[in-house]
Amino acid sequence: xxxxxQHNHHVILSEAASLELGCNYSYGGTVNLFWYVQYPxxxxxxxxxxxxxxxxxxxxxxxxxxxxxxxxxxxxRKPSVQWSDTAEYFCAVNPSGNDxxxxxxxxxxxxxxx
Amino acid sequence: xxxxxxxxxxxxxxxxxxxSLKCEQHMGHRAMYWYKQxxxxxxxxxxxxxxxxxxxxxxxxxxxxxxxxxxxxxxxHLHALQPEDSALYLCASSxxxxxxxxxxxxxxxxxxxxxx
Numbered sequence: 001x002x003x004x005x006q007h008n009h010h011v012i013l014s015e016a017a018s019l020e021l022g023c024n025y026s027y028g029g030t031v032n033l034f035w036y037v038q039y040p041x042x043x044x045x046x047x048x049x050x051x052x053x054x055x056x057x058x059x060x061x062x063x064x065x066x067x068x069x070x071x072x073x074x075x076x077r078k079p080s081v082q083w084s085d086t087a088e089y090f091c092a093v094n095p096s097g098n099d100x101x102x103x104x105x106x107x108x109x110x111x112x113x114x
Numbered sequence: 115x116x117x118x119x120x121x122x123x124x125x126x127x128x129x130x131x132x133x134s135l136k137c138e139q140h141m142g143h144r145a146m147y148w149y150k151q152x153x154x155x156x157x158x159x160x161x162x163x164x165x166x167x168x169x170x171x172x173x174x175x176x177x178x179x180x181x182x183x184x185x186x187x188x189x190x191h192l193h194a195l196q197p198e199d200s201a202l203y204l205c206a207s208s209x210x211x212x213x214x215x216x217x218x219x220x221x222x223x224x225x226x227x228x229x230x
Binding site: 034036042043044045046049088090092100101102104105106107109 | 154157220221
């Protein structure tokens, strides 16, 4: 079955550490890719997105993600995290031509310790 | 402005009650969505409206009834819910469902629903 996989269920790290969250998908063909973040008690916010062009995309709050087509991956990175980055992170994929349907990964809980 | 608003923020209802959730956006978006999200889980799509017409119903039980009165408003009518329907209900919107390029979906803050 087509799916979106986030490999890390829970990541715990200290402030200033680097963060990388994995996301892989199994859809063939063209896809559109998103990372959303959900801070505690807050709504889903778009961190960044990739539709086409430069596979390295930069988002808000110092996050970036790299689309590697050959690996069906769209990993999220941040060089130096802050306590305020504690949140739930969701990768989402929309296969081109599938109109509205966003398929979400299971999510990764990131806890940053001060 | 990428704001989607939802009311109420919290709702507690009994299994025999009838209530409604409301979603509003003034970004001129023509697609609107209802999602259900359980704690620590990803959102699950329930319904999609495109140009005020129901486009997708993800086999949602009939105790959930969506309505799109105009291009800015989306309601979710609730009746005879079960305790397992307790969840965060998210509304989202996107710009143009007829565009060749995928739209970005923007989410509201959600309504936290508890069914007793």
